[in-house]
Amino acid sequence: MAVATKRVFNFSAGPGVLPAPVLEKAQQDLLDWNGCGMSVMELSHRGKDFLQIAERTEADFRALCGIPSNYKVLFLQGGASLQFTMLAKNLLGSGTADYIVTGSWGEKAVQAGALEGNVKTAWSGKEHKFDRVPDLASLDYTPNSSYLHVTTNETIQGVDFLADPSLNQTVVCDMSSCIASRPFDVTKYAMVYAGAQKNLGPAGCTIVILREDLLDRVPSGLPPMLDYKVQAENDSMYNTPPTWSMYMCGLVFRHWIDFGGLEAVAKNNEVKAKVIYDAIDNSSGFYRGHAQKEARSLMNIAFTLADDSLTDKFVSEAKAEGMMELKGHRSVGGCRASTYNAFPIEGCRVLADFMSTFRQKNG
Numbered sequence: 001m002a003v004a005t006k007r008v009f010n011f012s013a014g015p016g017v018l019p020a021p022v023l024e025k026a027q028q029d030l031l032d033w034n035g036c037g038m039s040v041m042e043l044s045h046r047g048k049d050f051l052q053i054a055e056r057t058e059a060d061f062r063a064l065c066g067i068p069s070n071y072k073v074l075f076l077q078g079g080a081s082l083q084f085t086m087l088a089k090n091l092l093g094s095g096t097a098d099y100i101v102t103g104s105w106g107e108k109a110v111q112a113g114a115l116e117g118n119v120k121t122a123w124s125g126k127e128h129k130f131d132r133v134p135d136l137a138s139l140d141y142t143p144n145s146s147y148l149h150v151t152t153n154e155t156i157q158g159v160d161f162l163a164d165p166s167l168n169q170t171v172v173c174d175m176s177s178c179i180a181s182r183p184f185d186v187t188k189y190a191m192v193y194a195g196a197q198k199n200l201g202p203a204g205c206t207i208v209i210l211r212e213d214l215l216d217r218v219p220s221g222l223p224p225m226l227d228y229k230v231q232a233e234n235d236s237m238y239n240t241p242p243t244w245s246m247y248m249c250g251l252v253f254r255h256w257i258d259f260g261g262l263e264a265v266a267k268n269n270e271v272k273a274k275v276i277y278d279a280i281d282n283s284s285g286f287y288r289g290h291a292q293k294e295a296r297s298l299m300n301i302a303f304t305l306a307d308d309s310l311t312d313k314f315v316s317e318a319k320a321e322g323m324m325e326l327k328g329h330r331s332v333g334g335c336r337a338s339t340y341n342a343f344p345i346e347g348c349r350v351l352a353d354f355m356s357t358f359r360q361k362n363g
Contacts, residue, residue, distance in 0.1 A: 057250030084112035103154025158302035304334030
């Protein structure tokens with residue numbers, strides 16, 4: 001017997017909300033995928049059934065994001081955090097890599113890279129409490145640097161570059177919190193990586209888009225699981241890949257292709273974010289956005305209350321109204337509303353209405 005469920009508005013920064021049709025399709029396939037008599041979770045990653053899933057998943061991801069044929073797509077594990085180390089092991093070499101630090105995850109990337117070799121912080125927004133992003137074209141970089149690392153969207157502070165860089169650099173980008181939220185030009189980057197659990201699927205899968213010529217720079221003698229060349233040569237199947245997460249990502253990719261592609265996704269995200277940012281901007285200072293307006297993320301909306309003592313009350317009362325995970329990260333405080341691709345616009349409107357009512361009662 002089906003059990004009735006009530007879906008809440010999940011503002012979690014990750015794992016994030018998934019499209020309801022994707023969850024329904026996964027539920028339908030859970031016990032028996034495509035009439036094969038087994039769950040996807042039980043399929044051999046070497047068998048024809050799963051290879052069919054893997055091939056379509058990659059093809060749909062390439063189509064959705066416009067990935068050229070001279071880029072490899074890898075489905076790995078370990079999240080962006082492992083990529084901080086894997087990137088440096090594979091591409092840093094004896095040179096120096098430049099890092100742009102716009103928030104907490106950029107800081108972690110620097111810390112991990114420094115364990116492997118020479119890294120330089122080319123710009124940091126720490127003195128401004130990470131409320132802005134720099135003009136990348138105006139910065140000084142290490143001559144012939146190994147790569148330039150950028151975190152496009154900082155999940156915790158809610159800042160985003162909102163555009164692709166146009167630089168004569170080997171740009172490597174952690175795009176975990178905003179990948180596939182808008183069209184992006186893959187050719188502006190040498191490498192892009194992202195944990196799946198925000199916009200692409202469930203936790204457990206990390207996707208790497210890697211320009212093929214970078215594989216020539218991979219040193220010999222790396223541990224096989226941390227070697228991009230080994231992973232590429234084995235089509236991400238040196239060991240058992242995250243099969244269930246890959247399958248779920250594939251359903252998500254197809255969902256957004258059918259939705260109209262990244263252009264349609266971007267328009268929807270802009271509308272959703274505006275609803276909440278308008279509630280902040282029209283509150284006469286009761287709510288204060290963390291990020292400067294020109295760097296505001298459409299995925300992670302961080303804000304504080306003028307009276308910090310009201311924050312817990314705000315979060316508690318919002319939860320009672322079915323709005324979950326609104327408490328901000330401890331390093332920023334206040335609140336954070338993550339409105340990833342699959343988050344419904346109805347939830348943004350409900351939050352904006354609640355913010356207005358709460359202000360009237362407590363202002």
